[in-house]
Amino acid sequence: MQKFILGKKNHITWISAVLIVIAFMSKLAFENIEIFIGSLAIASILGVAPIAIQAYQALRVKVVSIDVLVTIAVLGAFLIQNFEESAIVTFLFLFGAFLEQRTLNKTRSAIKELTEMAPESALKQMENGEFEEVEVDEVDVGDILLVKTGAKVPVDGTVLTGEGHINEASITGESVPVSKKKDTQVYAGTILENGTLQIVADRVGEDTTFGRIIELVEEAQDSKSEAERFIDRFSKYYTPAVLVLSIIVWLISRNIELAITILVLGCPGALVIGVPVSNVAGIGNGARHGVLLKGSEVINDFSRVDTVVFDKTGTLTIGNPKVAEQQIYTDNVDEVLGYLASVENESDHPLAKAVVEYIGDTKAYPVEKTDVVKGGGIVAQVDGHRVAVGNVALMEQEKVDITGKARADIARFEENGNSLVLTAVDGELKALMGIRDQIRPGVKENLQKLKRLGVKNLVVLSGDNQGTVDLVARELGLTEAHGHMLPEDKSGYIGELQAKGRIVAFVGDGVNDSPSLALAQIGIAMGSGTDVAIETSDVVLMNSDFSRLPHALGLTKATANNMRQNILIAVGVVLILLASLVFSEWMSMSIGMLVHEASILVVILNGMRLLRYKLRY
Template identity: 85%
Template sequence: MQKLILGRKNHITIVSAILIIIAYVSRLGFQNEPIAIWSLIIASVLGVIPIAIQAYQALRVKVVSIDVLVTIAVIGAFLIRNYEESAIVTFLFLFGAYLEQRTLNKTRSAIKELTEMAPEVALKQLKNGEFEEVAIEEVDIGDILLVKTGAKIPVDGTVLTGEGHINEASITGEAVPVSKKKDSGVYAGTILENGTIQITADRVGEDTTFGKIIELVEEAQDSKSEAERFIDRFSKYYTPAVLVLSFIVWIFSRDIELAITILVLGCPGALVIGVPVSNVAGIGNGARHGILLKGSEVISDFSRLDTMVFDKTGTLTIGNPKVADKEIYADNVYEVLGYLASVEKESDHPLAKAVVEYIGDREPFRVEKTEVVKGGGIVAHVEGHKVAVGNVALMEQENILLSEKARADIARFEKNGNSLVLTSVDGELKALMGIRDQIRPGVKDDLKKLKKLGVKNLVVLSGDNQGTVDLVARELGLTEAHGHMLPEDKATYIKELQEKGQIVAFVGDGVNDSPSLALAQIGIAMGNGTDVAIETSDVVLMNSDFSRLPHALGLTKATANNMLQNIIIAVGVVLVLLASVFFSKWMNMSIGMLVHEASILVVILNGMRLLRYKLRK
């Protein structure tokens, strides 16, 4: 019965409104007082039933809620035969609850939009080679799926055949379609705008990137911040305090109506709802802009941070080293580069891949007697020539003479932050290549925005050599730069900063970043990073888009400010109402409840402003 009544609250609100209108029409239009009084009595009884049920449910778990205050106030007004007050108070309270729920549902629209984007069916290849439409729950890892123009990608997978352009806005926030072809990765929930592709399922259901986004945002919106926990504790003691104050007023004044009015006006509704609505709206805005904030506690810490620490590779840089400088000390350039490419194809080292990519496709030479020199490079025989490819230490080990020009080039390349690849043929230096990771486009401007938002210290930590790290720091205008840092060294450095009282955020993308991401007050993972990094972080930047970082920081600051504004509005309204009871003659229960419900609507609308938040340019 309780569930049935609470499920009809909106209907009861409408009936109460109609009965109140009938009462006033009867009284003012037809001077029919009996009908007016009975209409108000029925409206009062109907209206107080769902409120009393909620009050009873709260008392069962030993909580003196707002519903308890309103129920006592309405019963008191009813007993002193103030049916007009009791009817209006119950109607306003129910109507306020309706507005509150409707507005909160709007703030949760980000989740609703995400879940509606989730694919429900897929075209799955059967054993006979034909494709059949099945429910998404019937798709397993390794299944081959067909996706046609306009359809949603049902799983995270890899393109087997076909080409097309996919709108990945649901994952990355970017509306520009991305070209996909064989071996390209695709995400569940994205839309194939043109073309036809076949994909193999790599991740299905909740394990897909899209599924994890929904799960993370839902968890974040259900979490409570420090401010919310404080308000919960405050309400626990505040509500009984209002009851006691009302009782004391009645003892000294013997004015039951005044005591009941204090009960109504002391309801902290706006205070209870103000902070959660800011939290939900802020997290919803982040989800729409490709930023996953894992809980309202993150918002509190993130908004107050003063130090941001970055991993270099894959975070400040693209993470894909390329040949940036080269010097050739031979006339037969084509042969030397051919020997170099042939040897480097024997290695899976990132520098070797960069060299092969730079030289491009060419007929490889036959490579024999390959010897990998630990920490140095590779020595091999190519077409009867002894070829050594590696660093300066390998050249010295092979007794290769380095001319003054070569040494000057080496010094210049290192100063520019390059990793060196030297090539000798039959004991003579023939080529020098400088390879370095490229800084992400736009990172410098994004770091300037972070400084304007109040980040005092920008620090880079990297396992790369100090020269390379210093070069990146100078180019980007960072505060500090530390090279030769192992994962444990990074974690130790973050601990030292925290011991100095600094609030630290760490931005990284790899498995080796996980300890630092977990240790920092705010761990920020690049969305294309490893699963471990994403799981241990507090904030995820989808599609590894660094430009989302300033928006994330600005959003958390705006959300924290919004929470504070709502607290001030809520407390201010209650204080003004209570003061009006004692120092004015015009304040009564109906006016108080009207102002009270209006304050709830004000804090909700104030919180909803965060849904439209954009970082100012």
């Protein structure tokens, strides 16, 4: 029966709400006191049932929770026939718990999403030298595997033969595919976009980088779920104090009505609703401004953050490589750009797509005799000319003369963190383009707002090379920058910060970010990121709007302050009421109840102020 009632707690909440509405409508509209009292009595009985069960379960483990005081207060209200108070208090208590739980009930599905992304099969070399498809669980360390274009790499390993480009976004978060050749490392869960590779398995199963991602998420989420809500910690002292005071008064006065009145006045109506109403108003404000806050724990922890750690790609940067710089070495600009676009249209490489997008509409030329040079680029015949498009190594292979000015431009583009695309026509260098991931507009200004809100440390962690990460850090004025970071490196670094006493928020968008999102006190996901990142996180910036981050931090600080104000109001009023009841003659039940209800209204209005919150700077 207990399990059934607790399972129907949300249904009970809404039934209680309907009964309360019916009660007040019958009184105000029809002056029917019988229906008024009956509806409130039924609402009280229904509402107190799950609360009483939770109180009983808490007492069994020797914990005097706030459920205990609410239960006793409702029983006391019944004895003095104050059904209005008992019904409203039970409804508000259940409704507050419902709102908080509703924002947190999806996080566990992140594990399922991760496991579904793991590779399931592999092409394993058998004793006869042939490759056969087997379950990934049948692969052992030292086995030789074949990875074809479009396939997932099944294990962490080392390339034996072949060349190709692998999309490592699931591990490093970087959008530009990485060139792989003999003796380079590959990771499980990444995708071979072109080429064919033979690899030897170095780590398999749970020992792979991808396997460790899943393990890290599980561990971090388990440790987080043990956190207690602030109101329960407070009630550890508040609840027994009110109970003891009521008993003492009864023992001294032998006045059962006075003792019950103390319980009713001591019932934390304003305390119970004060924290949830602040949370609901804060969460509501966030939702209207593109910020999803997942519960009161998130608000409390986020408000105390002093260190914000960022993933680079898709967070500080847009996540799609684009042409950032261009240098032309010919007067026939339109013709050269037409040749370049025609050649790049033959490729599906992200750099090629960036070039085509940058050039836009232009004259298309027929492309013949296309030769893809692995790790270099493309050489083709275009309109009777030999056109080479690729990196510096390809230009040297084609014996293209690179002048001193061009070499200076190449060095400058590389210093700015660009990937280079050079174009030569008939052995002469005609164009140089620098392609890099662009910093999100307004990021620098928003980081300054975070500093003004009290964030002392701004750190970027990325799987990209250290030079590129340093450039981003210098441009944005970050405190620290670390490149070449795998998922376990990122989560390990966050653990080091926490060991130093830092309150850390991590901002990311990819599957590779999910361990760090779960481990940090506050995980913040960009809304256009993966479902796993969003569900693992505590805060989601919808539509990936980075400008919402300062608003989110300012809002949680305001909400945390508002919660503390409501607690102070609620406890202060209760203490004054109890003191007046015991030590004065003018305090009566009716006056006390009037002040008690007024305190509930005050904390509600105070909490609702958060709906109008806007960041002032």
